[in-house]
Amino acid sequence: MFRSYLRLLLFTFGLLVGVQVPGLINAYGQRVEAHLLESREGLKGFNQTAQRFFNGDLQALVKHYRASDDPVFNSDANSIESLQIRNALFEHEWAMLQGSWATRTWHVLVAADPALREETLKGYSYQILLAPEAVAWGLGCAMLLALLVESALLLIGWVILGGRRKPVAPSWR
Structure with a gap:
């Protein structure tokens, strides 16, 4: 007995x-989407400047800032590159979450960004x-x-x- x-x-x-698995995958997807929208918004002004003066080439804007002797422009170049790297990470994560359920599950459980996964687990409420x-x-x-x-x-x-x-x-x- x-x-x-x-x-x-x-x-x-x-x-x-x-x-819990589908809820965790859903929470991770929502977190990635929120960060992606935030990173796109952060780059929006720089993209507009690049569109106006460099035919949309953000790298040309960064090179222009780096060529300046002004330390403020050099600092802004670093900020733009940091935003670009972060945006690329979120774009990649978002693209991985657009696949089949098996691909999403494997990615979230095994290959997800460790910082994002940890952030999701800390904020996850069991349901x-x-x-x-x-x-x-x-x-x-x-x-x-x-x-x-x-x-x-x-x-x-x-x-x-x-x-x-x-x-x-x-x-x-």
């Missing part, structure tokens, strides 16, 4: 962990979504976790017992 409850507890834990993908993730994780843990325990028991079962005590009949 204890073993049945343990299986049920393990399955429930896997289910609760699994339903139970009843969307079809959350239910599918929950059941999938629950089955996988239950299968892996029970298989590992059975393998350990098999190794300890030397691959054989304990003999059954003779019946009183």
